[in-house]
Amino acid sequence: MKSNNRRRLAGLLLVFCVCLLCTTAPFQQFASFPHELRLFDGQSKQLHLSMPVSADVSVDNPDLLRVNGHIQHSFKVNLNEPISLDSRHSGQAQMKLKLFGKIPLKTLTVNIVPDLKVIPGGQTIGVKLKSAGVLVVGHHLIPGKDGQKVSPGEKAKLQLGDLITEMNGVKIVDVTKVSPLVEEAGKSGKPIKLKVQRNGKTFDTEITPEYDENEKTYRLGLYIRDSAAGVGTLTFYAPDHGVYGALGHVITDMDTQTPIVVGGGEIVPSNVTSISKSQNGEPGEKRAHLIREDQVMGNIERNTDFGIFGRMYKAPEKNEFNEPVPVAFAEEITEGPAHIYTVVEGQKVEKFDIEVVHVAKQDAPATKGMVIKITDPKLLSKTGGIVQGMSGSPIIQNGKLIGAVTHVFVNDPSSGYGCFVEWMLRDAGIMIGPSAQNPKAS
Numbered sequence: 115m116k117s118n119n120r121r122r123l124a125g126l127l128l129v130f131c132v133c134l135l136c137t138t139a140p141f142q143q144f145a146s147f148p149h150e151l152r153l154f155d156g157q158s159k160q161l162h163l164s165m166p167v168s169a170d171v172s173v174d175n176p177d178l179l180r181v182n183g184h185i186q187h188s189f190k191v192n193l194n195e196p197i198s199l200d201s202r203h204s205g206q207a208q209m210k211l212k213l214f215g216k217i218p219l220k221t222l223t224v225n226i227v228p229d230l231k232v233i234p235g236g237q238t239i240g241v242k243l244k245s246a247g248v249l250v251v252g253h254h255l256i257p258g259k260d261g262q263k264v265s266p267g268e269k270a271k272l273q274l275g276d277l278i279t280e281m282n283g284v285k286i287v288d289v290t291k292v293s294p295l296v297e298e299a300g301k302s303g304k305p306i307k308l309k310v311q312r313n314g315k316t317f318d319t320e321i322t323p324e325y326d327e328n329e330k331t332y333r334l335g336l337y338i339r340d341s342a343a344g345v346g347t348l349t350f351y352a353p354d355h356g357v358y359g360a361l362g363h364v365i366t367d368m369d370t371q372t373p374i375v376v377g378g379g380e381i382v383p384s385n386v387t388s389i390s391k392s393q394n395g396e397p398g399e400k401r402a403h404l405i406r407e408d409q410v411m412g413n414i415e416r417n418t419d420f421g422i423f424g425r426m427y428k429a430p431e432k433n434e435f436n437e438p439v440p441v442a443f444a445e446e447i448t449e450g451p452a453h454i455y456t457v458v459e460g461q462k463v464e465k466f467d468i469e470v471v472h473v474a475k476q477d478a479p480a481t482k483g484m485v486i487k488i489t490d491p492k493l494l495s496k497t498g499g500i501v502q503g504m505s506g507s508p509i510i511q512n513g514k515l516i517g518a519v520t521h522v523f524v525n526d527p528s529s530g531y532g533c534f535v536e537w538m539l540r541d542a543g544i545m546i547g548p549s550a551q552n553p554k555a556s
Contacts, residue, residue, distance in 0.1 A: 154230060158200045235348030249340070250274055282307050345503050346503060360381065385460055386400050387401050
């Protein structure tokens with residue numbers, strides 16, 4: 115009996131010691147020591163283990179990565195002092211730590227990518243987007259003979275959000291080209307062969323026009339659209355690559371809520387005329403109009419979950435930044451103070467205080483990278499928080515571009531989501547990786 119009590123007591127004591135060990139600074143530093151790290155070329159970083167021992171360090175590529183300034187492949191370090199890493203060139207290097215020359219302690223893989231700096235935006239821009247076909251946004255009934263009403267579109271099983279890209283072999287990117295083809299097919303009594311995109315897949319089908327007794331013409335019984343327009347905010351401009359990123363979220367059709375497949379488009383300057391303030395349960399919006407529409411700032415080549423992207427023809431005006439700033443990897447972002455840059459009146463870009471409330475751990479691209487809260491009294495007074503049209507406003511923390519505003523919390527418009535800038539840079543064609551290269555103009 116006494117033996118069992120002793121074992122229980124010893125077990126409890128062991129658990130207590132382990133728990134106590136887990137709360138110590140050295141253990142927490144050891145647990146937080148990364149297995150993999152990303153650095154920009156020329157960037158330095160310090161790592162802390164805070165262990166009162168020495169260790170043997172081996173670096174497989176000291177030409178790429180200098181540890182505590184050493185150019186040798188192996189040497190000793192005091193783990194009670196910070197370990198300094200200095201990146202020299204893009205590539206990959208591995209650092210191993212061993213105790214007493216034999217016991218493996220930590221292995222760290224360091225990926226060094228080419229240095230990247232961009233100019234943050236904040237300007238309100240007008241967006242004029244052309245789809246890569248005509249989008250089906252609704253059905254309607256056609257009054258035919260004997261008072262019967264039919265919809266050829268429904269008969270052909272076309273759905274809202276379908277993108278018609280060809281009719282009888284003719285590429286269709288403009289709704290004005292549809293009517294002549296419909297009239298010709300109706301008079302000949304032959305169906306129209308369609309090429310349709312749905313959910314990223316393409317298929318062929320046919321539709322037979324019906325004669326509208328009221329309008330005295332042939333019709334398809336479809337509501338279609340070929341373009342969208344609105345305002346948003348420029349996130350960044352990369353002068354070395356000639357590309358930009360804006361909005362921070364995908365543009366969807368207002369009726370079908372499906373992403374618009376890009377067939378072309380452009381961004382132009384815009385002027386904010388007034389603000390409809392956000393209130394709980396009711397997001398506000400920037401009211402703006404396009405100006406100097408003939409002065410195209412850039413084209414639109416992609417519409418992704420992280421915004422719109424394309425070539426920048428003309429550097430943005432009213433810029434708060436004369437020089438490019440560094441961008442941050444997701445793992446560099448911390449909870450705490452930050453700033454956003456946006457326009458609330460005219461074309462003036464202003465800086466406002468925010469708080470990064472939460473940073474998500476993301477192994478793959480996802481839009482909700484961080485939760486932010488507007489703390490600036492001036493912005494809260496002017497807008498009530500985040501408003502529509504503010505999406506894409508760049509977020510700066512510790513002198514680095516970390517992301518963009520994307521969505522507002524409807525029930526708390528002072529808060530919302532932001533996405534990580536590295537996902538936007540990827541979609542802009544600026545790859546953040548060891549083999550990064552400047553994209554070619556097309």
